[in-house]
Amino acid sequence: MRVCVVGSGAREHALACALAPTADVVVTPGNPGIALEPGVEVTAMAPEQVAADLVVVGPEAPLVGGLADRLRAAGTPVLGPGADGARLEGSKAFMKRLVADAGVPTARWASVERIDEARAFLRRLPGPYVVKTDGLASGKGVLVTDGLAEAEADAAAKLAGRSFGDAGRRVVLEEGLVGEELSLLVLCDGERVAALPAAQDHKRLLDGDTGPNTGGMGAFSPVPSATPEVVEEVMARIVVPTVAELARRHVDYRGVLYAGLMLTSDGPKLIEYNVRFGDPEAEVVLPRCRGDLAALLLAVADGRLEGPPGVSADASVAVVCAARGYPHAPETGARVEGLAEAAAVDGVRVLHAGTRLDADGTVRVAGGRVVVVQAVGASLEAACARADEAVGAIHFDGMQVRHDIARRVPARAAAEGPGGPLVREARR
Secondary structure, eight states: OEEEEEEOSHHHHHHHHHHTTTSEEEEEEOOTTGGGSTTEEEOOSOGGGSOOSEEEEOSHHHHHTTHHHHHHHTTOOEESOOHHHHHHHHOHHHHHHHHHHHTOOBOOEEEESSHHHHHHHHTTSOSOEEEEESSOOTTOOEEEESOHHHHHHHHHHHHTTTTTGGGGSSEEEEEOOOSEEEEEEEEEESSEEEEOOOBEEOOEEETTTEEEEOSOSEEEEOOTTOOHHHHHHHIIIIIHHHHHHHHHTTOOOEEEEEEEEEEETTEEEEEEEESSOOTTHHHHHGGGEESOHHHHHHHHHHTOOOOOOEEOSOEEEEEEEEOTTTTTSOOOOOBOBOHHHHHTSTTEEEEESSEEEOTTSOEEEOSSEEEEEEEEESSHHHHHHHHHHHHHHOBOTTOBOOSOTTTTOOSSOOOOOSSSSOOEEOOO
């Protein structure tokens, strides 16, 4: 089987590595690290020009732009929703309205286009406050704050177009949920759903979950709090009703549905949906999946999902090495050193996220998130130790890295079952 992966970041690097054992993989446009992987080809051709038995779309923007629709119209199976389903991520207001119709538990919210509306709604909330751009913002269009004045100022900046241009001219305001965050990636074939291993992301730039929101500074899996009972509840109360509501609206959703969740004292609640593999969640979830991933994803694209993959008992940790100035104004051009030494650490893979290759072979910073160190081990502690060793070998001027990824996990043992809940019908 020939699989085309669309994208250029660490998520696509992880996908290429996971697919390569059982498929011929071509990545467009790829990156310098992906080009070094055995059996993986990198091309500058557009996805529509690549001959493939399956296309896996990594980023959200091409999905929102209708890439999956164009490929399916040409007869190519695609892992990724059409533009109608991609609105779940392309418009947070659309997503909130849909899950409200589906009866999904989520935070109180309002969609506004004027600052007076924003102030009126925020002043009715007890805090903390959440201010989100309605449109795509690469995971960085969210403010979570305890300060009413800060929330109002952020809403004003977004509505005026100063923060995120047209993506922020409508904002979604939410009541801040309190609890432990959880990411659940779910395969959907239009009718059936199956959960992949749960993960937890670290969105804040700095240790201790401080600093600005980013696209993600690291992740880990398994998550001790994601017991089989918790995952079962998420599937039954959140995921299945959502996919059923999509079907009721005649949306044939085939791809990955990423549920960002908060485990509150009242049970799991939905924070947001993304319509593709999470980043950096994919970097920790995919290495734990066993079996023929290419065949599994093709079955999802063809509407014949039978079951989830097998799941390794190993733990997986991903640590992001980010550029100076990230997330607001990343500085590019710095020389990246130590990648080979880091990759030589047992159980470690170095995934390229934002790099470029000079003619002389020098790797340089070309984006906000530069490389992701992914490590596996018999336990989270073992995986963290390997990641620490590998991160210590990497250097570039201004490198930002968190040192507490997976370090504040509760001491109780992970209780995740081998593959999560069984496949189920999502139509009502």
